[in-house]
Amino acid sequence: MTQRRIAVLVLLALSWATLATAITQDERGALKLLFWATHGQNWMTKWDVQNKYSDPCLDSWYGIVCDRTGRIRSM
Numbered sequence: 001m002t003q004r005r006i007a008v009l010v011l012l013a014l015s016w017a018t019l020a021t022a023i024t025q026d027e028r029g030a031l032k033l034l035f036w037a038t039h040g041q042n043w044m045t046k047w048d049v050q051n052k053y054s055d056p057c058l059d060s061w062y063g064i065v066c067d068r069t070g071r072i073r074s075m
Contacts, residue, residue, distance in 0.1 A: 022070035023057055031056055031064070031072075 032049045040046060045062040048054035057066035065074040 023055060023066075023072060027072055028056065031061070 035047055035049050047061045048059060056064045056072060057070045063075050064072060067073050
């Protein structure tokens with residue numbers, strides 16, 4: 001019974017991780033283009049666009065609103 005519970009918890013954790021990283025490379029690329037085109041390096045609150053592991057939803061990029069599945073919904 002304990003092994004079954006552990007297996008269920010692992011599966012839930014893996015499925016959550018998959019949902020949490022739902023932003024596409026195209027969306028990330030568009031945000032990076034916006035950042036550079038608007039001189040984001042001079043913004044008071046910068047996005048971490050140079051870190052390839054930084055995620056607009058998980059890392060709360062300023063002004064980006066995501067839904068609970070990790071998809072960008074508004075700016």
